[in-house]
Amino acid sequence: MTKMITRFAPSPTGNLHIGSARTALINYICKSKNNDSKLYLRIEDTDKDRSKEEFKNNILSGLKWLGIDWDNEPQIQSHNINRHLEIANKLLVNGNAFKCVCSEEELNERRKKINSGDITSKKICISCAKNTEVQSLEKNYVIRIKIPIDNKEILEDVVQGTVEVNKSEIDDYVLVRRDGTPTYMLSVVVDDHDLGVNFIIRGDDHLNNYFRQKFIYEYMNWEIPTYAHIPLIHGEDGSKLSKRHGAVNLIDLKKQGYLPEAIINNLILLGWSPKKGDDEIIQLNNIISMFNINDLSKSASIFNYKKLDFFNNYYLRQEKNLELFINYCKSNINLQKYLDKDEEKLIKIFNIYKKDISKYEEIVNIAEIYFNSNFEVLKNEIFEQEFNKCFNNFLELINSIKNWEYDVINSEIKDFLKKNNLKFPIIGKPVRFLLTNNYNGPSITDIFMILDKEESIKRINKYKV
Ligand code: GLU
Numbered sequence: 266m267t268k269m270i271t272r273f274a275p276s277p278t279g280n281l282h283i284g285s286a287r288t289a290l291i292n293y294i295c296k297s298k299n300n301d302s303k304l305y306l307r308i309e310d311t312d313k314d315r316s317k318e319e320f321k322n323n324i325l326s327g328l329k330w331l332g333i334d335w336d337n338e339p340q341i342q343s344h345n346i347n348r349h350l351e352i353a354n355k356l357l358v359n360g361n362a363f364k365c366v367c368s369e370e371e372l373n374e375r376r377k378k379i380n381s382g383d384i385t386s387k388k389i390c391i392s393c394a395k396n397t398e399v400q401s402l403e404k405n406y407v408i409r410i411k412i413p414i415d416n417k418e419i420l421e422d423v424v425q426g427t428v429e430v431n432k433s434e435i436d437d438y439v440l441v442r443r444d445g446t447p448t449y450m451l452s453v454v455v456d457d458h459d460l461g462v463n464f465i466i467r468g469d470d471h472l473n474n475y476f477r478q479k480f481i482y483e484y485m486n487w488e489i490p491t492y493a494h495i496p497l498i499h500g501e502d503g504s505k506l507s508k509r510h511g512a513v514n515l516i517d518l519k520k521q522g523y524l525p526e527a528i529i530n531n532l533i534l535l536g537w538s539p540k541k542g543d544d545e546i547i548q549l550n551n552i553i554s555m556f557n558i559n560d561l562s563k564s565a566s567i568f569n570y571k572k573l574d575f576f577n578n579y580y581l582r583q584e585k586n587l588e589l590f591i592n593y594c595k596s597n598i599n600l601q602k603y604l605d606k607d608e609e610k611l612i613k614i615f616n617i618y619k620k621d622i623s624k625y626e627e628i629v630n631i632a633e634i635y636f637n638s639n640f641e642v643l644k645n646e647i648f649e650q651e652f653n654k655c656f657n658n659f660l661e662l663i664n665s666i667k668n669w670e671y672d673v674i675n676s677e678i679k680d681f682l683k684k685n686n687l688k689f690p691i692i693g694k695p696v697r698f699l700l701t702n703n704y705n706g707p708s709i710t711d712i713f714m715i716l717d718k719e720e721s722i723k724r725i726n727k728y729k730v
Pocket of ligand 1: 274275276309453466467468471
């Protein structure tokens with residue numbers, strides 16, 4: 266197929282989940298392979314109780330942040346209700362649907378029998394279709410679809426392969442509720458058809474829905490799209506990815522300081538890998554040219570946060586992404602404070618620490634050490650005699666440095682160590698501790714460079730031999 270008309274159709278009942286973002290991403294990649302292809306965005310808000318404007322906005326901004334663009338204005342499903350009902354009535358008039366007045370008790374009774382295996386057919390209403398009185402009612406009924414019982418249904422799914430289902434397994438689901446509102450099952454088909462969607466990429470939790478929805482296409486004589494049901498993302502324990510595993514909403518990942526490039530890189534390698542070479546670092550434009558949905562694995566993909574951290578560390582280290590760090594600081598109250606105080610210093614901290622962090626958020630605690638003008642060491646350590654003996658001379662040396670530059674400081678310290686016949690850790694470890702409250706971290710010269718001469722001396726000076 267050359268011209269793909271795809272769509273991403275989230276329900277605005279929660280913030281954009283990483284699994285949905287993956288569905289959107291794969292749609293976007295597939296449509297981007299061809300200039301004539303399209304990706305539409307439809308907000309499926311027919312569940313009035315659970316749909317919220319704030320979630321819709323979160324989904325739109327999450328997609329934009331990730332770099333996923335769509336064609337035309339987003340379609341709002343609830344605006345098309347009259348069209349959905351028009352189709353329900355056509356199905357009714359053509360005998361492909363029927364009115365049903367079964368009470369909840371009757372339906373539950375039948376459901377019990379179906380679930381226990383007493384009845385093999387999934388048809389929940391067996392009487393209303395034949396009841397002429399019910400079929401001539403003007404109100405107070407639901408509209409159900411008619412599904413034959415004979416034979417099998419087969420789907421040739423792009424990702425799942427051949428999937429077979431007995432027609433008896435398919436229920437006579439509701440198209441229009443008793444209150445006159447259309448259900449998702451009806452609306453999704455009508456909207457996809459009206460948009461000309463010919464390729465549906467969605468989560469495999471909707472695989473069963475294909476076998477229901479295809480009947481509306483058939484009854485209406487509409488062309489059935491090609492389907493690719495992509496496996497859901499699981500956590501490392503094999504269960505569906507949820508908050509227990511880590512941040513699962515795009516907005517939370519953004520807040521923690523993950524980069525879109527890292528998220529995309531991580532998401533696309535779930536169940537797919539570029540054939541050429543082993544390089545796992547792959548950016549969107551390359552993904553677009555190399556990705557083929559036919560190669561996507563049909564088994565569930567495991568989302569690994571360590572891998573995401575690895576990619577994020579790679580991307581945040583890129584010089585070209587410094588601007589993203591500045592933008593992040595502007596969105597984080599703590600870092601915004603430091604940015605206002607001394608942007609250059611904050612960037613210095615970031616550049617020195619970036620190889621060791623996996624997300625921008627980690628800079629908050631690090632920057633706090635350097636911006637704290639009332640810095641105190643947390644505990645009074647007793648350092649080795651060798652250090653204590655040379656401490657005053659070392660302090661004098663630092664005081665005497667005129668050009669506070671990396672190379673100058675470095676070579677002065679080296680000379681000092683040589684002259685006093687000392688190994689680097691004798692000085693390095695305690696001085697790092699006195700400057701940052703931590704025995705581990707960057708080189709002391711880097712720390713000196715961040716703090717500047719005055720603050721460095723102030724901190725070291727607090728040590729009493
Ligand atoms: N609105 C549905 C959902 O968010 C998607 C429907 C579909 O892709 O067919 O799960």
